[in-house]
Amino acid sequence: MDALELLLNRRSIAKLSAPAPEGKALENIIRAGLRAPDHAGLTPWRFVISQGSGLNKLSDILVKAAVEDKSDDTVIEKVKNAPFRAPMVITVIAKVTEHEKVPAFEQHLSAGCAVQAMQMAAVAQGFQAFWRSGKWMFHPTVHKAFGLEGEDEIVGFLYLGTPGCTPMKVPERDLSKFVEYL
Template sequence: MDALDLLLKRCSVPRLAAPAPSGEALENIIQAGLRAPDHGALTPWQFVICEGDGLTRLSTILAEAAQANGADETAVKNAKNAPFRAPMVVAVIARTRVHDKVPTIDQHISAGCATHAMQMAAVAQGYQGFWRTGAFAYHPAVREALAVEGDDHIVGFLYLGTPDCAAANAPKRDTSQFVSYL
């Protein structure tokens, strides 16, 4: 796929089926994440791959977080089912450190760039993805289960798999509404 086409036409696909990316394709996706712009070469990324039993563990973590919130039965069930919307979920964590020249926000942005690059690498190889956070990304119980502490954040749950429906057509936006010149 042409690189510019990928950049201009990328769309998310919410319905993802097996197979998940594996082998070289998955390695390429992770390597793409590891090429995110990185102020100070701090490599502030960690990718927790959930597949098979890992998805079941993630499902339990989300359901327990919903229960801890006092959610009703339907909400707990929704939380439990959420990870199974794809055959693979990659939790992307910004693992930050205090640095005198690199603010924490730069490290969070870098982890966001990594997530985007991974979604792109998936699409480039015939897979698809959907980036979600949702309230659970910020829930203390989910953070604890994924060993996310302090200023670190789960910047996304990147759902990956084979598209089970057509991607939407990317809207062509009017650049003049977003651009100004100083």
């Protein structure tokens, strides 16, 4: 697939099935993430892959956070099932290194760019991916489970798998509503 066509037609599909990428395809996805902008060569990324029993572990982490927040049963059930929307979830973490020229915010953005690159690499290889966030990625219990310290942050959960349908057409947007010139 042409790179520009890929970028201009990016669309998430929220329900994915097996197979998930593996082998060289998964390696390409990770390598694409490692090509994100990286001021001062800090490599501010960490990727935690959950599949198989790892999805159960991710579910347990999220449920523990929801229970600690005294969430109702409906929320707990939703959180419990969330990791199973796809056969693989990559938790993308901004691993922040203190640096006088590269603030934590920039390192968080770099990790966000890694997610986008990984998503595009998945689609380019015939897979599909969607990026989820939500309040649980900021929860202290979730942070502890992933070993986050200081200004580290989870920037998203990248769900990966095989699409069960063709993505809907991308809506046309009026560029004049988003672009200004000085």
